[in-house]
Amino acid sequence: MVYVLISKNHKMKKYTHKGFIFIVMLAFLILSCEDFLEIETPRNRMVSEEVFSSEETALSAIQGIYNELFVSAFSSGGRNSVTFLTGLSSDNLEGLSSSNIPRVQLDEHEITADNELILYLWTSAYNTIYMCNAFLDGIANSDELNMELRGQLQGEALFIRGFTYFYLVNLYGDVPLITSPNYSENAVSDRTNSEEVWKLIFEDLETSLNLLPESYRNNERTNLTKYAALTMLARASLYREDWKGVENYSTQVIESNRYDLLEDHNDVFLANSNEAIWQISPLGNGQQSSQTNEGGLLIIDPVLYFVAVARLNEDFYETFEENDLRRQKWIGYNEAINVYFPYKYKVWTSNDLPPLEYSMVLRYAELYLMRAEAQTHLGNYTEALQDLNVIRERSELPSISTEDVVNQTEILNFIMEERRNEFFAEWGHRWFDMRRTNRLEEVFGERQTWQATDALYPIPNEERRKNLNLTQNPGY
Numbered sequence: 508m509v510y511v512l513i514s515k516n517h518k519m520k521k522y523t524h525k526g527f528i529f530i531v532m533l534a535f536l537i538l539s540c541e542d543f544l545e546i547e548t549p550r551n552r553m554v555s556e557e558v559f560s561s562e563e564t565a566l567s568a569i570q571g572i573y574n575e576l577f578v579s580a581f582s583s584g585g586r587n588s589v590t591f592l593t594g595l596s597s598d599n600l601e602g603l604s605s606s607n608i609p610r611v612q613l614d615e616h617e618i619t620a621d622n623e624l625i626l627y628l629w630t631s632a633y634n635t636i637y638m639c640n641a642f643l644d645g646i647a648n649s650d651e652l653n654m655e656l657r658g659q660l661q662g663e664a665l666f667i668r669g670f671t672y673f674y675l676v677n678l679y680g681d682v683p684l685i686t687s688p689n690y691s692e693n694a695v696s697d698r699t700n701s702e703e704v705w706k707l708i709f710e711d712l713e714t715s716l717n718l719l720p721e722s723y724r725n726n727e728r729t730n731l732t733k734y735a736a737l738t739m740l741a742r743a744s745l746y747r748e749d750w751k752g753v754e755n756y757s758t759q760v761i762e763s764n765r766y767d768l769l770e771d772h773n774d775v776f777l778a779n780s781n782e783a784i785w786q787i788s789p790l791g792n793g794q795q796s797s798q799t800n801e802g803g804l805l806i807i808d809p810v811l812y813f814v815a816v817a818r819l820n821e822d823f824y825e826t827f828e829e830n831d832l833r834r835q836k837w838i839g840y841n842e843a844i845n846v847y848f849p850y851k852y853k854v855w856t857s858n859d860l861p862p863l864e865y866s867m868v869l870r871y872a873e874l875y876l877m878r879a880e881a882q883t884h885l886g887n888y889t890e891a892l893q894d895l896n897v898i899r900e901r902s903e904l905p906s907i908s909t910e911d912v913v914n915q916t917e918i919l920n921f922i923m924e925e926r927r928n929e930f931f932a933e934w935g936h937r938w939f940d941m942r943r944t945n946r947l948e949e950v951f952g953e954r955q956t957w958q959a960t961d962a963l964y965p966i967p968n969e970e971r972r973k974n975l976n977l978t979q980n981p982g983y
Contacts, residue, residue: 559649577791580631585800587627593935620965639668641688662718669711676704697976735785753881757874766871772836778865786865797862802852807841818846832902849932
């Protein structure tokens with residue numbers, strides 16, 4: 508096994524980026540809403556009129572939101588992210604420390620409403636939403652930008668807001684629906700029925716689809732295009748069981764011929780990989796290191812193994828077929844502590860620029876498996892298996908034919924297993940797949956600590972103390 512780019516003796520390189528000046532939204536990036544009211548305006552915060560008075564400053568403002576996604580807890584890919592925390596809740600990851608109580612609670616489905624990790628998820632997601640709302644409010648009142656750029660920037664902010672609400676509604680259920688930067692109103696918002704939240708998600712994504720360009724700005728896949736909107740609309744439709752919608756949106760991306768399933772699994776998570784539909788750059792932190800948070804967190808170094816925080820579940824490792832290239836290429840093994848770990852990202856620590864890897868958010872493989880699931884529900888079994896086999900064949904696994912399956916349930920089981928093996932340690936796919944297909948009870952029902960109400964995380968007590976209108980989820 509090869510470990511890449513641990514270059515401690517390499518001269519540190521300084522990285523600067525004008526987007527790092529988080530214009531307009533700086534206060535939202537690092538402060539809770541309550542703290543925002545208690546401090547003076549930062550010296551490098553520009554008023555809205557100045558931010559949207561030129562193309563350069565407007566682009567810097569949207570770049571500030573992209574940068575924040577790498578450091579914001581829920582989207583960072585780090586130890587407080589959707590990827591890691593739902594990985595612990597699912598049957599893919601296990602914590603390595605019994606003394607870290609918040610993580611143990613996630614592992615054992617004994618989460619309390621005072622769990623700080625759940626609070627980080629909530630507050631960081633809402634900080635992102637506040638940033639998007641402030642941006643949208645500012646750009647709506649600007650007459651300085653040309654219409655094309657103005658629409659494109661609106662599309663980017665709307666996509667990120669809809670994307671963020673997608674995770675909030677799947678993690679917490681009913682959540683406050685906040686669409687303006689007005690703090691006095693937002694501070695007392697009660698929870699909105701999840702149906703209304705889903706309505707906004709689709710509205711934001713559909714509007715962004717009409718506004719976003721087809722090509723990447725500066726050829727960087729860290730910027731959003733209409734194909735990211737189509738992918739998220741396919742995913743949102745999947746979760747809402749709109750099978751025709753899934754088929755339609757997925758097909759548009761697949762038939763665009765803009766993306767590829769890469770033959771070498773080790774190339775998939777590279778920066779600007781041709782399988783990437785949307786990625787997040789590690790340079791968003793504005794610091795010296797250039798590895799992804801996923802790589803820094805999940806790789807278990809052969810020497811410094813004692814700093815590791817999690818391992819792959821052994822039962823999960825055994826679900827892979829023997830010759831599956833994903834088991835060979837995407838799973839590492841640490842001999843010192845006899846554990847397997849996710850090895851999709853190969854860079855544990857680095858200060859090399861440009862970065863070798865970007866954090867993957869949306870990738871092409873998902874379109875085939877979403878469309879396969881939709882085709883199965885639509886009764887198109889042959890087409891469903893064709894899409895499923897595209898993913899299996901990439902990993903050098905034998906194709907599944909209609910002779911190998913008896914009914915719809917068997918095909919869906921194949922698809923769910925394929926999704927688990929393809930998307931482990933990526934954005935909570937396993938946890939959300941079990942939840943949306945009502946499989947949580949099947950997987951965890953025999954555990955003494957499991958209750959059906961564990962399917963949703965608790966509303967953080969800290970937020971409920973600030974806002975007395977927030978109710979709690981059942982079971983907490």
